[in-house]
Amino acid sequence: MAPSAVPRAAATTVQNDSDAAKLAVWKQALYERVQESGRENDAFSQDDLIDLGVIPNGDKMLLIRVVQALSDDKLFVTMRDASNNILWKWRDAQEAHKYKQLDDEQAMVYSLIDDSGGDGIWSQTLQRRLNMHDSVLKTALKHLQTKGLIAPFKNVEHPNKKMYIKASIQPSDRATGGPWYTDQNLDEAFIEDLQRVVFDYVKNQSSYVSKHSGGGRTQTPSKGVVKGNPDRGKKRDAREMNEPPAKAVKTSAASTPREAVLLPLPAGYTGYPTVRDIARLLSASGITNNTILSESDVKKLVDVLVWDNLLEPIRVAGKIGYRVSRVSKQSTDVWAGREDPTGREGQPESYLSPYTEAPCGRCPVFDLCEEGGPVGPSNCEYFKKWLGME
């Protein structure tokens, strides 16, 4: 309670001291009762307040006086519901104290900012709602800022808008973007690295490293020679288009060194990591040092990897685990923590389409290409390079 408020409230509503004292007691009682009875954002109608039993005999006149006094002290906030009934909400005493320091304009501005909570409010919205003069609003905001009641901040959803938030609260997850944002920017490097860690972890947990030539025979054409690099299909760089095709190399299955390969695990394997397992790994490893990733955050991360066709969900024994896609084609190297700028080493192997491997599939002028046109098969630069005829 704010005892200093009593004389002023008393002066406006009651004449003598005893009345004032009684009113103060009722005020105190009602305020405490309201605080105990409901949560912070519960609104009370007149009937609700009477039902609390603080006001003797349900005396409505008395109730009005008490509520008026509380409102004057900024301890009660008056509001209307959809059907225009008047409701009251209580406000924290400390907050109320802040309001009392402010003049009317500042109080109005502050209350709007207060209402917007963790999401903050745009200065233009303030102006539109309050219909204030620009300079009045500006001085009010400045005043509030110097008093340390509000703070300007940036919302990731509207990075260009000037937003204000109460200085005492943290911006909500929606406003900061959750753990994926650092200084209001999407932290792509962080996300990318986490994805690699998750991918590596799932790959390890969902595959079996065989050092025999476990995958079976290496496929060799029944006739002819293998041209090009006999190594396992590395994703090729676009620059390789420029290089002449490698010399024909004769290989036989026996001479290829036995590399460690990954094998799929038997059907019904229950050890595929779930979202919870991954979240646990991430928090235990301490990679995310001061950010805390909830399970739903990790789910988002895993979903993205699924959409990228790197992982696939599998349901075993009633829970959804994740395993790596195209397991036997993945390399045993780790993807995370690679320094090389291309990021190709240890990268997941994805299914290559024959269409995009040849020049036409990534030709920038494919739409124009026509025999007899400005570009066409007879003067195609890309084919020349691809066929090594330069």
Place this chain on the structure above:
Amino acid sequence: MLVTKHAAELCALLVNDLYGELPSRILIALLTKGRSTIPQLVQQTSLNPRHLRNGLGVLFHQNLLYARTEPGSKTTTYEANPDACYNLIRSGKILEVLEQRFGAAERDLVQTLMLLGHARIQDLGQAFSTRAPQANGETNGTHSMLIGSESRLRSVLARLLQAEIVEAVRADTFRNPAEVLDEYKQEMAKASPGDRISNKDKIVNDEKAAERYIAFRDNGKAIKRQLDQTRGSYAKRRKLQNGHSTNGDIDDDDAPHLNPNIIVRVNYEKCLVELRNHRLVAFASDSIGETTASVYRTLLDLTTAHMSRCRIDPLAAVKEPEPAPITVTTLDIFDHLDESIDVSRGIGKVSGDKIDTSSVEKVKMEVPQSDDESDIESDDDGPIPNGRSNIRPRGNTGQHNDDDPFSESDNDTRTNGQRPSRVTFDDTSTNRAARIEQMRQHLLLLKDSKHRFIRHCGTQGRGQWTVDFRLLMARFRDAEMDAVIEQSFGRHGLRLTRILRERGKLDEKMLYSSALMKKGDVQGKMLAMQMAGLVDIQEVPRDTNRLANRTLFFWHFDGEKTQAQLLDDVYKAMLRCMQTLQVERHKERNILSFVERKDVQGKEEEVMTAEHYNKYNSHLEVQDRLLGQVMRLDDMVSVLRDF
């Protein structure tokens, strides 16, 4: 086959490549102008009628035309058969697959038939009898593989006829099937009384027409039915022959009598089924592993033995229901499995307590309706086959005492199906049981894949399996499309389109928050994909004013359109490869014409100068590369269009 500009050009180019310019020119005219008579063609191609008839003769002989003579008038109209033209490109692939599946003799016969287009059985016999000694001379010692005698020819042919690889030709085989169906429909309409036909009648009529059409279509298989009756069905024979290599063991005595006047040709529809198996095996090998793929190969061979075509014939769709899925049992598969395949390989080893038997053995009797990963969401506990679970691997804990599931043990019996060997039983039966169990593991793996290669649909014979081709191929198509998107627009592009496919139309805000990407990056990617026609935007005004800031913008992804577009792009890419090859040939025409001389063929190295020989070799390399690429692109076309 929808003939786009590029598809038409490709067909013409293929015909040009194989049969020369004259038929190709006629084909272009037919493709662009549609059905024509000879006088019309004379006008369109400016060829004289004699040449034109020659060219048409070639096309007709190679089954590249539809022809129809109206019963009343004596005029014949011709129409291009783009599917047949396109199939020319697959000849090599088909031959290779057939050799693997049946043997060298069958391949030889089909190759001859492909060269001839269609031929009378009698003529085939003559062709082979003249060739036989020569073949013997060349491939000394392997003559049993090739067709040496009339009876041998007949038995090989009978096998192919029964497998539907070869079909009989009649005069009306050269009619456009769509036209035949139309005619039947018209006849039905004429036959029904009254002026106006009610909707119900129409449906009945359509069904009757479709029925007649199916009869018409399957006419060519009459000979197969005859053979099935006299010789026992193909599958049965195959079973009997199991254990021996599939070729060279056919006793020529049981060569059936075939009417020498029957004309036969290659049935590409059935060949496509074989090609599809081949492709699916490659796909399984890519997504799971090779051993699993070879088990899959056996399963596919069994399930598709009686499948005449990859997709339901759209013309007969009203009458022909989706065929009941063909199921095979584990034991069947095992009996047909190549013994050289080491089924103990290819699967990682884990201890038995990490395997959830009940979810593995879940049986799905019904064909799943939707294509999404519904069974990831649903948790209906299907009937757990009883009596099976006790045979299921209890793990290898008895034999290898390893607690670490990822430890490596050096002996080869490390698969999960391995049980402690029981000394009391004789070795072979234990081996067999273990092998079956190991093979079952591969089947379960196929079932569990995200592509759902097979479906576990029953418990008889240690588990019944079937393939839901329609759904599987849809997923395969998606995988092909994903690969193209990923390589054209990067991982992020793929991510965005997959989100749109999974969630439908989405607001931009939703898109970048679920993709964990920057707003600007998303906009850039989406714009690039919109330019390429992959995604599009829909505007939904919130009020009547249609102001930009009062409008919702939704991105969406049109998979069907993208596939159609991709298909045409692939045609174009194939066309460009072929054209580049022609350009190359033109450049090296001097050397090539020299090499074509009879006295040079076979001894190029001796006759040619080193410089020329090197040039010739590098040209061959270029040609291999380009044709190889065309073949790979054809794989995509098959997946997107035919399978």
